[in-house]
Amino acid sequence: MNGQVDAAFRPVRTGNAFEETVERILQAIKLGVLAHGDRLPAERDLATRLGISRETLREALRSLQEAGYVEARRGRYGGTFVTYRLPAPDVDQLRRAAQDLGAELEDALAFRLVLETGAADLAARRELSDDQRAYLLQRLADADGASVEQYRQCDSRFHLAIGELTGSPSLAAAIADARMRLNDLLNAIPMLGRNIDHASHQHHAITHAILGGDPTTARRATEEHLQATATLLRAFLA
Amino acid sequence: MNGQVDAAFRPVRTGNAFEETVERILQAIKLGVLAHGDRLPAERDLATRLGISRETLREALRSLQEAGYVEARRGRYGGTFVTYRLPAPDVDQLRRAAQDLGAELEDALAFRLVLETGAADLAARRELSDDQRAYLLQRLADADGASVEQYRQCDSRFHLAIGELTGSPSLAAAIADARMRLNDLLNAIPMLGRNIDHASHQHHAITHAILGGDPTTARRATEEHLQATATLLRAFLA
DNA sequence: GGTTAATGGTCTGCTTTCGTTCCATTGGGT
DNA sequence: ACCCAATGGAACGAAAGCAGACCATTAACC
Numbered sequence: 001m002n003g004q005v006d007a008a009f010r011p012v013r014t015g016n017a018f019e020e021t022v023e024r025i026l027q028a029i030k031l032g033v034l035a036h037g038d039r040l041p042a043e044r045d046l047a048t049r050l051g052i053s054r055e056t057l058r059e060a061l062r063s064l065q066e067a068g069y070v071e072a073r074r075g076r077y078g079g080t081f082v083t084y085r086l087p088a089p090d091v092d093q094l095r096r097a098a099q100d101l102g103a104e105l106e107d108a109l110a111f112r113l114v115l116e117t118g119a120a121d122l123a124a125r126r127e128l129s130d131d132q133r134a135y136l137l138q139r140l141a142d143a144d145g146a147s148v149e150q151y152r153q154c155d156s157r158f159h160l161a162i163g164e165l166t167g168s169p170s171l172a173a174a175i176a177d178a179r180m181r182l183n184d185l186l187n188a189i190p191m192l193g194r195n196i197d198h199a200s201h202q203h204h205a206i207t208h209a210i211l212g213g214d215p216t217t218a219r220r221a222t223e224e225h226l227q228a229t230a231t232l233l234r235a236f237l238a
Numbered sequence: 239m240n241g242q243v244d245a246a247f248r249p250v251r252t253g254n255a256f257e258e259t260v261e262r263i264l265q266a267i268k269l270g271v272l273a274h275g276d277r278l279p280a281e282r283d284l285a286t287r288l289g290i291s292r293e294t295l296r297e298a299l300r301s302l303q304e305a306g307y308v309e310a311r312r313g314r315y316g317g318t319f320v321t322y323r324l325p326a327p328d329v330d331q332l333r334r335a336a337q338d339l340g341a342e343l344e345d346a347l348a349f350r351l352v353l354e355t356g357a358a359d360l361a362a363r364r365e366l367s368d369d370q371r372a373y374l375l376q377r378l379a380d381a382d383g384a385s386v387e388q389y390r391q392c393d394s395r396f397h398l399a400i401g402e403l404t405g406s407p408s409l410a411a412a413i414a415d416a417r418m419r420l421n422d423l424l425n426a427i428p429m430l431g432r433n434i435d436h437a438s439h440q441h442h443a444i445t446h447a448i449l450g451g452d453p454t455t456a457r458r459a460t461e462e463h464l465q466a467t468a469t470l471l472r473a474f475l476a
Numbered sequence: 477g478g479t480t481a482a483t484g485g486t487c488t489g490c491t492t493t494c495g496t497t498c499c500a501t502t503g504g505g506t
Numbered sequence: 507a508c509c510c511a512a513t514g515g516a517a518c519g520a521a522a523g524c525a526g527a528c529c530a531t532t533a534a535c536c
Contacts, residue, residue, distance in 0.1 A: 004414075008262065013258070017523065028243075049244075050249055163245075166348065168344075168345045170348075172245050174349070256493085280513065296514085314501085318514080
């Protein structure tokens with residue numbers, strides 16, 4: 001039993017800055033934080049935010065551009081724009097993505113469950129400002145009004161919003177991380193109208209509980225929602 | 239409201255590999271994962287685990303050695319050994335550490351609460367092996383039998399153990415991270431016998447609930463325990 | 477129609493980090 | 507008494523990443 005030593009001496013950095021950066025931007029796109037046509041922050045700004053040099057960022061952008069995810073336009077009012085659109089769900093790709101993850105799948109699902117149920121609970125306990133309440137309701141409405149193609153991204157943004165409402169940046173970041181790890185899998189699940197209706201109901205229940213200041217219900221509703229997705233996911237992998 | 243963009247484009251790396259490494263090893267020592275006299279893994283091994291080059295690791299070890307935390311011995315059966323002992327608690331230092339953290343303090347406390355209550359809940363739901371049950375009980379007994387000087391480190395190890403029992407490496411790592419952020423503060427709190435008794439009682443309650451498969455009680459007991467520490471901490475800062 | 481400010485594109489030199497190899501030391505094993 | 511395997515110590519060139527300066531382009535604005 002030297003698990004604590006293993007935990008303390010886990011890798012200090014995931015990989016090189018370049019790959020990390022590509023992954024980050026890619027996931028921001030796939031999570032729907034940046035939609036088709038949106039402009040990324042200017043290179044100098046983005047490099048600062050990501051804590052890397054502009055040169056390294058440009059390498060990452062170059063490879064994203066070559067892969068067709070973004071497009072750069074020069075000149076004032078130019079910038080780097082998202083050209084990517086979500087591909088159609090694909091069960092084969094789902095299986096491949098799951099195999100890449102391997103044992104990490106259950107790890108990621110468990111971690112997500114802890115983070116997001118905890119976030120819902122915490123958000124429900126807080127005094128939310130009118131702006132914050134409106135923000136959550138807007139994310140809810142976006143998901144309600146979304147087409148099947150857009151639904152996954154709106155769903156992500158709804159859940160990320162709950163993380164933001166906790167007021168804990170670490171928690172919000174961890175939720176984003178956990179979602180990113182599962183995102184390729186979740187995007188590859190063929191969503192049916194019935195699934196979406198079900199998810200929407202649960203989103204409403206979660207929102208209602210959070211805005212109503214009911215942590216227990218918010219937690220339970222979030223858990224049901226996430227377990228439903230996890231079950232659906234496992235079904236496609238079986 | 240562009241919090242999601244902020245979250246997606248947060249820094250990809252904390253600092254340079256050298257500083258990160260120093261911090262990691264230092265925290266492993268301060269968390270009690272490595273006690274006085276313990277040997278660190280061999281340089282080649284440790285560098286691999288940390289995902290850095292041996293050269294960079296050696297830089298980190300050199301600075302730790304100069305600061306008096308570790309000592310290197312050459313030859314077979316040599317190695318790098320911990321020479322550090324926890325200093326006496328110091329309220330002035332506590333205030334300084336809290337100022338360094340600033341607004342991050344509440345963030346770290348909230349994050350820790352979510353992670354550790356979630357971990358206790360999850361651990362209580364799992365079927366634990368005999369080894370795992372014995373491991374948790376051992377950590378509990380270590381804390382019970384600890385002197386005032388050792389208590390903080392045993393306390394940390396008890397809580398880290400719960401993270402391990404969830405079976406989710408991500409969760410265990412996140413708990414270790416959250417604890418590390420708060421560790422300097424917690425170590426600076428003067429622990430009284432009364433505090434320790436109280437904490438011990440709560441540890442027993444948490445352990446009992448986890449081993450008894452009662453997630454709700456495990457969660458609630460953990461929350462009480464953590465909130466007590468948080469309150470104590472805030473009292474010293476006020 | 478020219479100006480201009482913000483943007484992506486490029487280059488150069490520096491620092492950090494890496495990967496590898498070899499050396500020096502040590503204490504148990506034979 | 508010797509060997510030797512595992513350890514820390516040290517050095518070198520290559521690669522990655524950084525910091526800053528400068529260039530080229532563009533569309534809004536006057």
